[in-house]
Amino acid sequence: MDDHQFADADLAALYDVLHPWDPRGDFGFYLPLVMAAESVLDVGCGTGALLHRARAEGHTGRLCGLDPAAGMLQQARTRTDIEWVQGELSSVDWADEFDLVVMSGHAFQVFATDDELRSSLAAISAALTEDGCFAFETRNPAARAWQRWTPEHVREVTDQQGAVVRSWHELEEPVTGDVVSFVTTYSSPLWPQPQRSRSTLRFLGAVELAKFLTDAGLRVVEQFGDWDRTPVTQDSLEIITLAKPS
Numbered sequence: 602m603d604d605h606q607f608a609d610a611d612l613a614a615l616y617d618v619l620h621p622w623d624p625r626g627d628f629g630f631y632l633p634l635v636m637a638a639e640s641v642l643d644v645g646c647g648t649g650a651l652l653h654r655a656r657a658e659g660h661t662g663r664l665c666g667l668d669p670a671a672g673m674l675q676q677a678r679t680r681t682d683i684e685w686v687q688g689e690l691s692s693v694d695w696a697d698e699f700d701l702v703v704m705s706g707h708a709f710q711v712f713a714t715d716d717e718l719r720s721s722l723a724a725i726s727a728a729l730t731e732d733g734c735f736a737f738e739t740r741n742p743a744a745r746a747w748q749r750w751t752p753e754h755v756r757e758v759t760d761q762q763g764a765v766v767r768s769w770h771e772l773e774e775p776v777t778g779d780v781v782s783f784v785t786t787y788s789s790p791l792w793p794q795p796q797r798s799r800s801t802l803r804f805l806g807a808v809e810l811a812k813f814l815t816d817a818g819l820r821v822v823e824q825f826g827d828w829d830r831t832p833v834t835q836d837s838l839e840i841i842t843l844a845k846p847s
């Protein structure tokens with residue numbers, strides 16, 4: 602079992618099948634921001650789908666993807682006109698060089714401890730240019746998404762070989778505080794055995810999130826509860842934030 606989801610190349614190859622491009626979803630929201638920025642850092646870039654699309658649509662500036670998972674970056678590197686860096690924010694030292702730092706696919710929630718949040722936000726703040734923007738989303742804890750992460754909720758997708766891959770989550774209970782751990786199992790008739798991957802995600806509310814951002818020298822300039830740019834309410838699934846250096 603792997604602590605970095607999708608470190609394994611087979612699962613990484615499946616990632617884009619499980620998370621197809623949705624123009625009304627996160628990529629549809631972030632792509633115009635990427636296209637409008639001269640230099641872009643995608644933290645937790647995964648298979649690189651967002652930056653791939655930006656380059657394909659004519660972005661001519663600097664595009665850089667950072668991710669610790671070798672399998673994910675193997676997919677990302679199918680495009681060689683983008684910088685790909687294997688690692689985490691603690692292993693890089695960018696200063697005043699990106700107009701946009703983006704984290705999509707709820708990658709922000711991997712920062713589970715206060716220390717990780719503080720050091721990651723400090724690195725993002727340092728990497729941004731003076732008028733740069735940090736754009737990311739985190740699931741609204743009020744919507745309690747983890748309550749649906751149970752084995753009864755099975756997803757089925759057809760992979761590139763035509764095999765039906767099933768996946769489901771098992772929550773580690775009890776859930777206390779704002780940190781949620783779960784194991785995802787993937788099974789395919791083409792694999793000798795199912796693959797399991799453990800994840801830990803933090804669910805920060807808007808008030809706490811704003812405190813961490815402020816401490817890192819960032820201020821919230823816009824916040825939305827959904828990809829259609831409606832405001833955050835108690836029922837919103839997402840807290841989508843655009844923050845700038847204060």
Ligand SMILES: C[S@@+](CC[C@H](N)C(=O)[O-])C[C@H]1O[C@@H](n2cnc3c(N)ncnc32)[C@H](O)[C@@H]1O
Pocket residue numbers: 605606607620644645646647648650667668669670673688689690704705706707708711
């Ligand atoms: C759910 S995926 C999202 C991938 C991509 N951003 C997307 O929207 O498709 C989360 C990604 O975060 C990466 N990740 C895990 N821990 C990380 C860390 N400490 N720093 C940066 N990325 C991390 C994982 O390897 C994975 O590729």
